[in-house]
Amino acid sequence: MKEVMEEAVLLFLLLVIYTPDAQGTRYSPPGKPELTRCRSPEKETFTCWWKPGSDGGLPTTHALYYRKENSDTIYECSDYHTAGENSCFFNKNDTSIWVNYNITVVASNALGSTFSDPVDIDVVYIVKPNPPEKVTVTVMELKEWPFLRVSWEPPHKADTRSGWITLIYELRVKLEGDDEWEMHLAGQQKLFNIFSLRSGGTYHVQVRCKPDHGFWSEWSSTSHIEIPDYLHREKSMWILIAVFSAFIFLILTWSLHMSSHRSLKHCILPPVPGPKIKGFDKQLLKNGKSEDLLRVLVVSDFPPTTPSNYEDMLVEYLEVYVPQEQEVLLEESKDLHDSCLKFEGSTSDNDSGRVSCDSHTLLMDKCGEAKEEGRQTDQEDSTTEAEAQGQQKDWDQDTLMYANGDILSPEKSSGRVKTWPSVFSPLPQYTLSLPDQTSSLEMAKQHCYSDSLFCPGSTSSYLTHLGNNDNETLGPGSWEICLSNRQPYSHIPQMQTCQQVRSHSDVNISTIARKQEPAGLPLPFFRPTAYVEVQRFDEEDMVVLQSIVSDHGFHEGFPQMLQQEDYSKVKGVDSNNMLLLQTEAMKEDGDGTTPHKPTAHIHTVVSTQDEMAQPASGYVDTATIFTLPTY
Amino acid sequence: MKTVWLAAYTLVYLEVSMRVGAAPLCAYGQAGCQVPTLAEIFDRVIQQSSRMHGISSDLHSEFEQYFFPSKNLIGTERKCHTYAILTPGDKENAQRVGREQLTGVILKLLEAWGDPLSQFYQSMSQGQNQDFNYYSSEKALEISDMVHELRDGVEKMADKMKLLGVLGNTVGYISPETLVPSSAFSYYKRGYLNSVDHHDLLYCFRRDSNKVRNYLRILKCTTLPGLDC
Numbered sequence: 001m002k003e004v005m006e007e008a009v010l011l012f013l014l015l016v017i018y019t020p021d022a023q024g025t026r027y028s029p030p031g032k033p034e035l036t037r038c039r040s041p042e043k044e045t046f047t048c049w050w051k052p053g054s055d056g057g058l059p060t061t062h063a064l065y066y067r068k069e070n071s072d073t074i075y076e077c078s079d080y081h082t083a084g085e086n087s088c089f090f091n092k093n094d095t096s097i098w099v100n101y102n103i104t105v106v107a108s109n110a111l112g113s114t115f116s117d118p119v120d121i122d123v124v125y126i127v128k129p130n131p132p133e134k135v136t137v138t139v140m141e142l143k144e145w146p147f148l149r150v151s152w153e154p155p156h157k158a159d160t161r162s163g164w165i166t167l168i169y170e171l172r173v174k175l176e177g178d179d180e181w182e183m184h185l186a187g188q189q190k191l192f193n194i195f196s197l198r199s200g201g202t203y204h205v206q207v208r209c210k211p212d213h214g215f216w217s218e219w220s221s222t223s224h225i226e227i228p229d230y231l232h233r234e235k236s237m238w239i240l241i242a243v244f245s246a247f248i249f250l251i252l253t254w255s256l257h258m259s260s261h262r263s264l265k266h267c268i269l270p271p272v273p274g275p276k277i278k279g280f281d282k283q284l285l286k287n288g289k290s291e292d293l294l295r296v297l298v299v300s301d302f303p304p305t306t307p308s309n310y311e312d313m314l315v316e317y318l319e320v321y322v323p324q325e326q327e328v329l330l331e332e333s334k335d336l337h338d339s340c341l342k343f344e345g346s347t348s349d350n351d352s353g354r355v356s357c358d359s360h361t362l363l364m365d366k367c368g369e370a371k372e373e374g375r376q377t378d379q380e381d382s383t384t385e386a387e388a389q390g391q392q393k394d395w396d397q398d399t400l401m402y403a404n405g406d407i408l409s410p411e412k413s414s415g416r417v418k419t420w421p422s423v424f425s426p427l428p429q430y431t432l433s434l435p436d437q438t439s440s441l442e443m444a445k446q447h448c449y450s451d452s453l454f455c456p457g458s459t460s461s462y463l464t465h466l467g468n469n470d471n472e473t474l475g476p477g478s479w480e481i482c483l484s485n486r487q488p489y490s491h492i493p494q495m496q497t498c499q500q501v502r503s504h505s506d507v508n509i510s511t512i513a514r515k516q517e518p519a520g521l522p523l524p525f526f527r528p529t530a531y532v533e534v535q536r537f538d539e540e541d542m543v544v545l546q547s548i549v550s551d552h553g554f555h556e557g558f559p560q561m562l563q564q565e566d567y568s569k570v571k572g573v574d575s576n577n578m579l580l581l582q583t584e585a586m587k588e589d590g591d592g593t594t595p596h597k598p599t600a601h602i603h604t605v606v607s608t609q610d611e612m613a614q615p616a617s618g619y620v621d622t623a624t625i626f627t628l629p630t631y
Numbered sequence: 632m633k634t635v636w637l638a639a640y641t642l643v644y645l646e647v648s649m650r651v652g653a654a655p656l657c658a659y660g661q662a663g664c665q666v667p668t669l670a671e672i673f674d675r676v677i678q679q680s681s682r683m684h685g686i687s688s689d690l691h692s693e694f695e696q697y698f699f700p701s702k703n704l705i706g707t708e709r710k711c712h713t714y715a716i717l718t719p720g721d722k723e724n725a726q727r728v729g730r731e732q733l734t735g736v737i738l739k740l741l742e743a744w745g746d747p748l749s750q751f752y753q754s755m756s757q758g759q760n761q762d763f764n765y766y767s768s769e770k771a772l773e774i775s776d777m778v779h780e781l782r783d784g785v786e787k788m789a790d791k792m793k794l795l796g797v798l799g800n801t802v803g804y805i806s807p808e809t810l811v812p813s814s815a816f817s818y819y820k821r822g823y824l825n826s827v828d829h830h831d832l833l834y835c836f837r838r839d840s841n842k843v844r845n846y847l848r849i850l851k852c853t854t855l856p857g858l859d860c
Contacts (some may be wrong), residue, residue, distance in 0.1 A: 096720045164722045346742030
């Protein structure tokens with residue numbers, strides 16, 4: 001037992017002792033080397049590198065052997081040092097192009113040698129040139145814009161001059177601090193221009209090359225170039241900016257300045273008038289209860305019976321014109337600009353468009369203003385207040401009647417209708433269809449067309465048409481109703497439609513708008529509209545008319561043929577019970593045009609057979625039917 | 632009216648004359664053609680040879696990838712049917728050889744490849760592997776045509792150089808049979824008909840087209856040194 005124990009201990013000791021020695025002294029043949037790559041820089045020589053395997057603990061040498069194509073001769077590498085460690089350099093004599101090389105590396109030590117795997121190469125396809133040399137970068141100018149000119153030379157070893165090797169080049173550029181390069185392929189040329197540079201920056205440029213079928217070379221060393229600042233270019237930019245901002249500043253100043261002036265503002269943005277009716281509640285309108293709404297407008301005392309109401313009544317303007325010539329409308333429309341028109345929406349015709357004016361007081365003020373502008377006749381002065389109080393107004397040549405537009409629809413396209421008043425028919429016979437007698441509108445006062453804020457709506461439609469319910473009988477006369485859309489601020493009437501309106505047959509009163517008096521006086525349509533306001537409707541069925549002096553300063557440009565003619569003079573009564581009125585020419589020359597003698601075109605016929613045709617003496621007061629519904 | 636006709640005639644004449652000016656170069660020297668310069672011929676020929684080499688390289692690599700993914704095939708010995716044509720193997724030799732011989736070598740090479748490539752194309756188009764052969768057969772046809780065109784072009788180039796006195800008259804047309812086996816294509820057969828033959832053929836042709844291109848470039852740069860060289 002002891003011997004066994006001792007042997008075991010001896011063995012153990014031996015093992016312990018010898019094991020380390022065995023490890024340190026274990027030899028083996030070398031590991032297998034491996035050819036990593038072969039490269040030729042100029043297609044005339046080439047180098048192969050290998051990676052040795054383990055050396056097996058013994059000094060190992062490596063050898064490279066090669067065999068050329070279709071030859072059995074094995075050659076050994078003659079130069080192991082030129083290219084560094086573990087390399088073999090094939091010089092020009094040993095290098096053949098278009099020949100297959102079969103190369104093997106052998107690692108050998110005392111115990112043996114190991115062959116690497118053979119590698120076949122053809123020098124043509126392993127060319128990797130050196131980087132291009134003498135890379136120069138210069139900043140040049142083209143029409144004051146800088147660009148980079150990069151030039152280089154092929155690597156000195158590569159013989160491109162004889163055509164043996166052909167290289168193509170590539171360069172890359174980046175700004176200092178950027179991460180990405182901008183690549184440019186330059187082909188076979190040795191010169192390249194780079195544009196779109198940022199002035200004041202530093203650029204890095206690199207170039208590399210490659211043969212037709214081969215590998216890219218390494219990048220050349222970086223060339224740095226700084227682009228100088230091109231101030232003159234930026235100067236022009238600043239100039240542009242300055243001019244532009246000055247321009248904007250000017251525009252702002254101008255607009256601010258102009259905004260303080262009403263005229264321009266009004267020129268550009270005329271205020272849109274809203275309906276303003278005395279007692280008119282917009283809220284009610286919104287609520288949608290028309291009855292409540294209209295009730296407000298109803299005046300309790302209708303019809304007016306007492307002359308005492310005379311002053312309280314709103315006066316209505318009548319414009320008389322000859323319907324044949326349309327130009328008159330023009331004129332009349334122009335007239336309206338500065339004249340205050342008030343009319344009573346009595347005539348509730350089917351298609352009556354009622355225009356609502358502002359309140360009585362407002363109108364008064366306005367009219368006062370308007371009148372003050374350019375009244376020239378003394379009557380005008382009086383009428384300033386007269387209007388408000390419904391006093392006498394002068395007739396003008398043309399009288400237009402403005403019917404009240406529907407309050408609810410002030411935009412009815414009806415223009416002014418020059419109609420003759422069936423308006424003048426006495427109330428009982430007046431069968432005009434009022435939508436609601438009680439709710440008929442009353443004085444829609446025509447707004448003044450002067451620069452007023454109160455004018456309700458751009459189209460002054462007024463008229464009514466007295467359409468009568470009992471249509472047919474064409475009364476003694478029928479008149480034309482010409483509707484024109486009047487834009488208060490424009491001098492041009494928009495459209496005119498003339499309708500024939502029939503007069504009440506029953507009512508003998510029919511006003512006829514006649515063209516020209518048989519007297520043969522010229523009837524220019526181009527007249528300023530004069531307004532006759534219907535003061536009241538007399539108990540005796542008399543229409544009290546008052547002419548209103550319309551402002552002479554109607555609208556600019558309108559030839560002031562304004563003739564404050566007094567239509568209130570009654571010439572006589574026709575056989576047809578037509579009241580012939582004539583004007584008393586009180587001319588007011590605006591611009592020296594020959595004043596036309598207005599002829600009495602409109603004949604109001606008073607229903608009652610009273611010989612109202614009062615002699616031409618002074619005024620004839622005819623109460624207008626227009627007042628009917630309003631009271 | 633007459634001036635109108637005159638103007639019309641003038642325009643037509645100008646257009647015709649300009650059209651003539653824009654006519655393609657005709658190497659045959661036909662009347663009215665614009666004869667190309669030697670530099671132009673060189674450029675065209677070199678371009679053609681580059682293109683030919685590119686297509687043959689593509690074909691070869693396609694074959695290698697498709698049929699022989701491993702790279703072991705390189706190790707096998709191969710012999711190209713043009714081995715008998717002595718070609719300069721490095722730069723010094725190429726420069727030493729001289730233009731006439733160099734031109735002769737080029738012509739020999741191109742002549743030697745005309746026939747095998749046509750047969751190659753025919754066998755490709757009849758091949759069983761239709762998917763692979765479809766695109767490759769087009770390329771085969773292309774290089775087959777190109778070889779013939781290039782040969783004609785190099786002949787014209789040689790003629791032009793002789794005209795200019797740059798090239799001696801020793802360049803002749805050598806019958807290809809003396810240098811090349813009669814049936815060049817069968818040279819690659821190795822007894823059986825499969826794609827291996829094509830691979831060897833393509834390998835050889837790729838190399839020879841590279842030689843042609845390189846020799847042409849050397850010719851150009853020694854004859855007309857310029858910016859490109």
